[in-house]
Amino acid sequence: MTPELRTPRLAALASAPPRPVPPPAGAAERCELCAAPLHDAHRHLLDLEKGELLCACGACSVLFDGQAAGGRHYRLIPDRRRELTGFRLDGPLWAGLGIPVDLAFFSVSGTGEVTARYPSPAGALHADVHAGSWRRLAEANPFLAELRPDVEALVVHRARDAAEHWILPIDDCYRLTALLREHWTGFTGGEAVWHHIGAFFTELRTAQAATEEMRGTR
Template identity: 75%
Template sequence: MTAGLSTPRLAELARRDASAPAVPGPPAPPSERCELCAEPLPEVHRHLLDMESGDPLCACGACALLFSDTAAGGRHYRLVPDERRELTGFRLDGPLWAGLGVPVDLAFFSVDGAGAVTARYPSPAGALHASVHADSWRRLAEANPVLADLRPDVEALVVHRARGAAEHWILPVDDCYRLTALLREHWTGFAGGDAVWGHIGTFFEELKGEQ
């Protein structure tokens, strides 16, 4: 089951420039509430993706059920799935990776409703976005047919190749926001520093432990 976000605005945290000083916020409320109907939420809850802003919204069980039909939210809301899939035997050699145009060894890739692919990856300046060439993604998908099952907008292919790792997952986007926030919190210097890579390793180990 998807771990609850520590704040309903993790997307804002993930997008904030890493060079900006942290600004203390108001004390956290006693409990989170559904961002659609204000119902109190348990610690573990589902999320909706606001298609207009790109933000994940915390949702109660009733609102999650309401938007479980992909047509229910129209163009505004999509229910974020709670499945995580580790991709064993994933084929991603050097030339395939180079074709994706990502200059670092950790990134996640999402597909929108029109089939366009966006890569997101960490940098000293914060999270960066880049479009992936359609032919490069097609070659990767031909080598890995599982990518045909990637749900547009609400799931992402996550690749971690840094420091000898070989992690390949299809994760819900709220997990990707958690990972991005983790990177922002612990990233130091040009290459991230030892501490951030330790936290990233723990992130993937915890995913495996929850399967």
């Protein structure tokens, strides 16, 4: 089932930075599993049955920190963000995926089905990706086998001569989708939305560089 993309939760994600930040002082944000206050940066769970994101406290995140921990109901969304340097995606490979625009994200379900989501003048659309086309892409880029079902996605941004290829947590992808819905105008999106898209990837790269620098100092 395609997650609902018009909820207040996704609208909030659209304006958030790549990593969750602490709520303002006095905010009443709470864990949506145990109702504990969320005072620090927190993780999200994906409700597989409803296709919704849930805010989770540290204790609940630990409980669901495992591929099978949530059974068929919940999955902890990982916090890794990986820029794919040297990603192989030529014109024929892209055409085979059947996406009519040059910005999309691709997620794999637990049953191996691949779904693409992409913007359009009518809003966010989704399409099933042919298994053979995805297999050819994965053969050209073997690390796609590491994509975690349901909770991670391959993000491709080829529009306007961009060359962004990332593996991102699915909450980042929902945030990008909500950003597109908020700022997209007309048939081509308008200049404002492309500015916001560029800022989205710049923030990702800045956050990744900061993480790598921190790890290098340990």
